[in-house]
Amino acid sequence: MQHSILKIACCSTLLTGLVISNVQAADNSFKETLALKELALESDLLNYQADASKGEVLANQRCVACHGDAMLKMMSTYPNLKGQKGAYLFKQLVQFKRGERINPIMQGQASMLSETEMKDVALYYSQQTAVDLSQ
Numbered sequence: 001m002q003h004s005i006l007k008i009a010c011c012s013t014l015l016t017g018l019v020i021s022n023v024q025a026a027d028n029s030f031k032e033t034l035a036l037k038e039l040a041l042e043s044d045l046l047n048y049q050a051d052a053s054k055g056e057v058l059a060n061q062r063c064v065a066c067h068g069d070a071m072l073k074m075m076s077t078y079p080n081l082k083g084q085k086g087a088y089l090f091k092q093l094v095q096f097k098r099g100e101r102i103n104p105i106m107q108g109q110a111s112m113l114s115e116t117e118m119k120d121v122a123l124y125y126s127q128q129t130a131v132d133l134s135q
């Protein structure tokens with residue numbers, strides 16, 4: 001009897017361990033991508049786990065005016081951010097802020113964002129599905 005209780009205890013510990021390691025496997029830092037290695041970020045920024053819900057709030061406050069579907073239909077040079085890779089979007093924002101990618105509008109926007117906010121908003125847009133703007 002004692003033996004089987006022990007077995008159950010062991011088993012549930014193992015399962016809990018599996019569940020926890022699965023949760024941890026979702027890495028939203030993009031740190032393994034080449035794009036981020038090129039940016040030579042401080043380790044706390046490199047390891048920062050992006051939060052898409054914070055990114056959504058930010059996107060709705062500061063980005064939707066230009067990157068929302070209505071504006072994208074009117075402005076042929078305004079890029080659609082939805083569905084692009086998170087690491088790519090993040091890298092563009094860092095480069096705008098550093099002046100390594102030149103665009104007066106976006107350099108102004110990026111200069112107001114911290115790098116953690118950039119990761120949040122990049123993750124959020126990467127998880128959205130782009131709509132067909134031709135319709």
Ligand code: HEC
Pocket residue numbers: 058059062063064065066067077078079080081084089090092093102103105106109113121
């Ligand atoms: C006033 C309009 C405007 C606002 C507001 C704005 N953007 Fe932009 N964004 C642009 C334009 C225009 C470009 C194209 C820049 C270029 O041609 O290089 C761009 C480009 C980008 C790119 C590069 C995309 C690519 O495909 O390379 C990213 C990433 C981006 N914006 C993110 C954001 C985020 C995040 C916000 C909100 C914090 C934001 N933008 C707010 C106008 C805006």
